[in-house]
Amino acid sequence: MKKDKLVLVGNGMAGIRTLxxxxxxxxxxxxxxxxxxxxxxxxxxxxxxxxLSGEKTIKQIILNDLDWYEQNGITLHKGKRVISIDRARRRVAAEDGITEEYSRLLLATGSSPFIIPVPGHELEGVIGFRDIKDVDAMLAASKQYKKAVVIGGGLLGLEAANGLLQQDMDVTVVHLLDTLMERQLDKTAATMLQRNLEERGLKFLMEAETESIQGKGRVQSLRFKDGSEIEADLVVMAVGIRPNIELAKHCGLHCERGIVVNDTLQTYDPRIYAVGECVQHRGVTYGLVAPLFEQARVCANHLAEYGIGHYEGSVTSTKLKVTGIELFSAGNFNGDEGTEEIVMQDAAAGVYKKIVLKENRVEGAVLYGDTVDGAWYFQLLRDDTDISEMREQLMFGQGHLGNAGHGGENAAAALPDDAEVCGCNGVTKGDIVKAIIEKGLFTLEDVRTHTKASASCGSCTGLVEQILADTVGGDYSVAQTTQPLCKCTDYSHDDVRNTIRQEHLTTIQSVMETLDWRTPDGCSSCRPALNYYVISAWPDDAKDDPQSRFINERAHANIQKDGTYSVVPRMWGGVTSPSELRAIADAAEKYSARLIKVTGGQRIDLFGIRKEDLPAVWADFNKAGMVSGHAYGKSLRTVKTCVGSEWCRFGTQDSTGLGIKLEKMTWGSWTPHKFKIAVSGCPRNCAEATIKDFGVVCVDSGYELHIGGNGGVRVRATDLLCKVATEQEAMEFCGAFMQLYREEAHYLERTAPWLERVGLAYVKESVIEDAVRRESLYKRFLQSQKTARKDPWKQIAGDDKESRNFSPIKMVDTASN
Amino acid sequence: MSEWIEIGALTEIPKLGSRIVQTPTGDIALFRTSANAVFAVRDRCPHKQGPLSQGMVHGNTVTCPLHSWEIDLTSGGALPPDEGCTHTYATRVEKGMVMINLKVS
Structure with missing residues (x-):
């Protein structure tokens, strides 16, 4: 079959990324x-x-060399400008007469620097700053001439000026307004930046409007409206860009400032797509790379005929690529009537930070001198996160919200190359930088795949993101706000969940069919998520699929690095008895446990158990009245307790008793991630209830209920949900909270990040203020627990076929080589 | 002498699951895909010797349970960007019975 022809006009970053x-x-x-x-x-x-500044060579910035085109069977006409599009015949023609037919055409013609049409703008030595040719012209000029003038004190102008300064030219920046980078910086930050650049040797002429450029053949000087003049051997105009729309306009496509496209990046001719700096989407044109990549993704999706991606516009952030100057800005950084500001300024240290807030959400930010938390503020901004709970710590950055779980080093730029960034996988800064440069990586996801940095516990994500920003140089591609569930689909967790509910989907297969999964069996990321979503949405109808669970949940034990397992029987509320201890001791001997360890959750763990012995171990424990502790599951783990009023001279309530009741109510329940509960008998809080997913702190007058704590990667103390008077209420609130979490959190999202995402106010509203909702949540929790509170150990140990699956299918005596 | 050894019924391996064949020189993992293809590979991930038999099967790939490397069951090779390889063994299914050839293919 003959393939459809796709023609791309424009061999730049946006077009090639789309390919x-x-x-x-x-x-x-x-x-x-x-x-x-x-x-x-x-x-x-x-x-x-x-x-331009000599820190990199052209060769180092090539993303796709000619081999790439060849390997992918792509015909490249390089150095050939397309001059016309014949839409009726679906054909494009280049200057030298080459024509190509298309069934789909992609325009990625980019933009050109705007050249101010003052007299003399055509003189030799007057250029823009856009491509390799311009850089070559500047480098050549720097070898012969001395004086350079850059018109435009924006991002690009300052980068050009800095580059020329590095090439030993005498550089003056001419700017129309009284502050630099007015589209990215407020006045304070701009002033600090100007001072800093002046110290490096740049000169500035502010509020100066160019009237004409003089010279014979080559530029010699500039004259300004006020009559003053300045000598110049090179003039670089960096006053803005113009989308290249002539080609599109010429063939009758609707253009305004850019080529107008819809949310699937199609122009008014649906066979013709456009991406990048040449397009205008919802009235906006973009000149940074991150939005172009988002457009590329959606456009590719549509070209591949997966018609589900939509581009809805981008929020952008900026960093200046001048070595040694740390600067970040995003969103509405100037503020207006409806906004408030948090400002921190330390002139001596050269640090300035401003966060603009509106109704408890980040609207914009400017950071100068210390941009460590730029990525975090930008995330809060894009996710529209309610920051009321962290407002007081906001200015001090993410690191201050809680212990980060590993060494406190946080400033990416200052790190030496051999510094370990990802403690889980032993990845150094040098490894990451090398991968970014050599493999041409732009996104956090790419860096994760190639280096494994931040791919395990994720606590170094911010740092990796910063290294990426520093290395790529600025507007690197940030992750989309709504991430697809995994690489098998473009739908997000929420899309998938809503569809499962609306369409009453009860099997993984039906979800994959309904939502056009790209892979036949999904992958190890989506299958467990889908399995969880169908059984949590339809606990009575959906059937659990063991093959879609991680091995620990399939083997009902925890796999260890040598392939053996560890086994933890449940100890209700951390209370045990001589007969239980005897059974554990017997099992440890009988099955040759190699380590017996008390866990942090007040139970006993037997290590080194062989898989084929698991069903027998469980049968022995069942005989002694013990059941699975679910120490392996995304489920209720333990309820940790202190002894409370029964024994302790400080105890105010029966914390052990309440803990046991809570555990009997909640055990066996599947949750998006592991769920831990604790009950402390008094505010001394010996059970550490304030770092648990649900914690109860008993007081003389009742029970304080706490939620969203975490003692892991990032320590987070709980938020106080409310105070109740009776045990029954504590149980009801616990069940309702757990059900809300089960129904709404994404798979593998702990209560702490979930709570930060949806906001404490939302949870309070659902569980406290709306009593009807609480009751129905609690009712649904108890309903699903009717079937969930079964001991999986007993089910498997009592079933010969199931048990057999734990043993080798056959032992052969032939050696395999 | 035939080098093919009969292992057991196909139905003894769960769909999208795995069983182990023990040999004097180490375990071999037998996988059954959703399309009922059977693959045999040495039960050691090239990364840190994780037991691949305990991983999740999708398509012709298994994800190692220890550190989520993905191994192509047809070749035994790790999917990029990871690099490494584990041995594969030829298999066939005859009249519902799984056969394996222990000579490394």
């Missing part, structure tokens, strides 16, 4: 042809500044 995304989704779908008017493969345009 890369398309090749991932539907590799053989199109015959692809690319036209580019530069004589290179695709290179990283945002790294031109470091090339």
């Amino acid at each position: 890369e995304e398309l090749l991932k989704l539907a590799a053989g779908k199109y015959d692809i042809t690319v036209f580019g008017d530069e004589p290179y493969g695709n290179y990283n345009r945002i790294l031109l500044s470091p090339v």
